[in-house]
Amino acid sequence: MDITRRDLFKIGTKILVLGSVGASLEQITGAAPPSETYRMADHWWGMIIDIDKCIGCGNCVRACSKENNVPQGYFRTWVERYEVEERKQPQVESPNGGMDSFPPSTRTDVKSFFVPKLCNQCADSPCTQVCPVGATFVSPDGVVLIDEKYCLGCRYCVQACPYGCRYLHPVKDTVDKCTLCYHRITQGLTTACCENCPTGARQLVDFKNPQDPVHEFLRNNKVEVLKPYMATQAKVYYNHLDGSVR
Amino acid sequence: MRRLLHDSGHLLRPAIVLLAGIGLFLVLRGAVIPKNFGQYGHYRPGALADIRKRPISFAGQDTCVMCHDDQAKARAAGKHAHVSCEGCHGPLAQHANDPGSVVPKLPEVGALCRRCHEKDAAKPKWFPQVVTDEHSGGALCNTCHQPHNPHL
Numbered sequence: 001m002d003i004t005r006r007d008l009f010k011i012g013t014k015i016l017v018l019g020s021v022g023a024s025l026e027q028i029t030g031a032a033p034p035s036e037t038y039r040m041a042d043h044w045w046g047m048i049i050d051i052d053k054c055i056g057c058g059n060c061v062r063a064c065s066k067e068n069n070v071p072q073g074y075f076r077t078w079v080e081r082y083e084v085e086e087r088k089q090p091q092v093e094s095p096n097g098g099m100d101s102f103p104p105s106t107r108t109d110v111k112s113f114f115v116p117k118l119c120n121q122c123a124d125s126p127c128t129q130v131c132p133v134g135a136t137f138v139s140p141d142g143v144v145l146i147d148e149k150y151c152l153g154c155r156y157c158v159q160a161c162p163y164g165c166r167y168l169h170p171v172k173d174t175v176d177k178c179t180l181c182y183h184r185i186t187q188g189l190t191t192a193c194c195e196n197c198p199t200g201a202r203q204l205v206d207f208k209n210p211q212d213p214v215h216e217f218l219r220n221n222k223v224e225v226l227k228p229y230m231a232t233q234a235k236v237y238y239n240h241l242d243g244s245v246r
Numbered sequence: 247m248r249r250l251l252h253d254s255g256h257l258l259r260p261a262i263v264l265l266a267g268i269g270l271f272l273v274l275r276g277a278v279i280p281k282n283f284g285q286y287g288h289y290r291p292g293a294l295a296d297i298r299k300r301p302i303s304f305a306g307q308d309t310c311v312m313c314h315d316d317q318a319k320a321r322a323a324g325k326h327a328h329v330s331c332e333g334c335h336g337p338l339a340q341h342a343n344d345p346g347s348v349v350p351k352l353p354e355v356g357a358l359c360r361r362c363h364e365k366d367a368a369k370p371k372w373f374p375q376v377v378t379d380e381h382s383g384g385a386l387c388n389t390c391h392q393p394h395n396p397h398l
Contacts, residue, residue, distance in 0.1 A: 040294075055369045057361040059333050066337045067303045081368050101361040104377075105368055112368035137289035147293035183300040192304050196333040198326075198362060199373070 038186045043141040044207040045180055046235030047194070048217055049116055051242070053201035056081060056114035060193035060202060061099040064118075067181060067192035074167045075099075076178040077118035077193055082244060084111045090244040115245050116202060118193070119144060119165040119178035120226060120234035127157035127166065136175070142207075142235060143180045151175055162230045180204070207235070303337035306330075310338070313345070317394055324395030325374075334358055334393070359387040 056079055064070060064077045079098030083105065084090040091110075095102065098114075105112060125144050128136050135150035136157055151174035158166045158175060169176040181191035189195070190204045205214035217223075217239075224241045225234040238245075251258075285291045310331040311318040321327060332338055334353050341348040365375040382389070390398060 052370050055362055055373050055375075056366065059361070063304060063332075063337070068300075083368070101364070102366060102368070104364050104366045106365075107367055110367075113370075114368055134283075134288040134290070137287055137293075139294055140286050145293065145297055147290055148296070149293070150290060179297060182294075182297050184302060184304075186298050187302075189302070189304075189306045192337075195304050195306060195330050198329040198333050200328055 038188075040140040042208055043185075044235075045142045045185060046121055046205050046207055046214070046237065047118070047180070047191075048203050048205055048214060048223070048237045048239065050201050050203075050239040051113055051115060052240045053199040054079070054114040054116055055199055055201075056098060056102050057198060058098045058101045059196045059198060060116055061097050063192040063196035064178070065099065067184075068179070070176075071170055074170070074176070076165075076176070077116060080115045080117060081105065082111075082113055082115060082242065083107060084242065084244045085109070111242070113242065115238075115241075116193075117163065117165070117226075118236065119180070120163055120232065120236040121178075121180055123233035123235060125232060126160040126162060126230070130156040130160040132156065139182070141186075143182050143185075144177070145179055145182060146175055146177060148172065148174045162227050162232065163234075302339045304332050305337075305339040305342035306332075309342045320392070320394040324392075324397055326394060326396060355386050355388050355393070359393075363387075 058079060060077055061075060061079060065075075068076060070076050073096075075097040077097075078094050079102075080092050080094045081098070081102050082090050082092055093102075098116075102114075121142060121144055123138065123142060125138060128138055128144060131137075132154065133150050133152055135147045135152070136144065137147070138144050153168055153173045153175065155168055155175065158168065161177075166175050166177045168174070181189070181193075184191060185204060191202075194202045194204045203213075205217075206212050207214060218237065221239045223237040223239050225237060226241075226245065227234075280290055280292060282291050283289070307330050314331070317331075321329070335350055336353070338348075338350050341350050360378055363375050363378070365377045369375055378387075387393075387396075
């Protein structure tokens with residue numbers, strides 16, 4: 001059968017018209033967030049982590065994994081154990097993300113400590129800048145989130161994140177990361193990791209709340225964010241952070 | 247004028263096709279992109295609502311204490327005052343919603359206490375830690391210590 005130019009146009013037009021009707025029927029929602037008492041403009045979320053309080057128990061990793069159905073072998077938050085020998089490269093380990101705690105270390109000849117890590121909720125985030133489809137963004141209350149319906153799984157953001165906080169979900173094929181338990185904090189709860197930290201090493205903070213203890217904490221402690229030279233405006237502040245931590 | 251139209255027919259036809267194409271593109275774009283796209287930035291505001299709808303696993307300290315007042319009091323008097331219930335007992339939002347049908351299991355004491363209190367050079371010095379094998383000689387921690395208030 002010969003297909004003439006005319007036939008080709010006819011077929012093309014049919015496909016386009018049917019496609020547009022189908023798309024409009026599919027009801028791609030643009031619903032606004034549920035209107036409750038929570039006002040996004042009143043919050044600016046972040047976290048403070050006190051290295052001197054972290055005991056590496058892995059409660060945060062387990063809690064996060066259960067709260068967010070994180071697939072096995074992937075982590076939205078994890079704990080690293082640093083062993084820093086004088087004038088040498090630090091040794092870092094994180095067996096299974098520190099989920100089942102760590103095999104006991106008896107080395108007293110090195111400086112050693114635990115560093116919990118998670119998405120730094122950067123205000124000027126490299127991951128949101130590289131997304132070609134507007135699937136990842138900083139919410140008006142300062143949380144870096146992913147729109148699973150828009151994410152193509154191209155992984156540009158995975159490469160862009162200087163902190164290695166993103167991964168491609170093996171089942172959904174979309175990128176996944178810490179949401180700072182957005183479904184919890186917008187209901188007045190704290191994050192799963194902070195809820196379950198036995199020593200209070202991690203604390204969810206709201207920089208826009210004048211009553212939040214974070215203001216006093218930042219005034220009284222010498223804090224640092226990870227990789228400050230990346231100028232990402234990270235909002236996870238570490239207290240007593242060693243210079244060897246990357 | 248007629249002659250001009252006649253002569254430029256080969257230009258007009260593709261122009262019409264092009265315009266129709268642009269029109270279709272705009273119609274499709276309008277149908278596919280939500281009306282409020284870009285309300286807060288270059289993203290779909292509906293995504294915020296989608297994420298907020300996710301279910302909760304950990305009910306939170308305040309919820310547990312509403313029923314388990316006696317345990318909360320015992321714990322508040324001891325060193326574990328700031329350890330959350332679900333930190334040891336696991337996620338129990340379902341139990342909070344329906345206490346009858348979802349009954350929590352007691353945690354496995356051996357592994358549970360070790361995670362925090364097994365001696366590790368990387369743990370802060372102020373934190374109470376023991377080499378469990380030497381400390382108890384294999385006896386479970388709760389033989390001597392009450393988990394809610396571990397002081398002897």
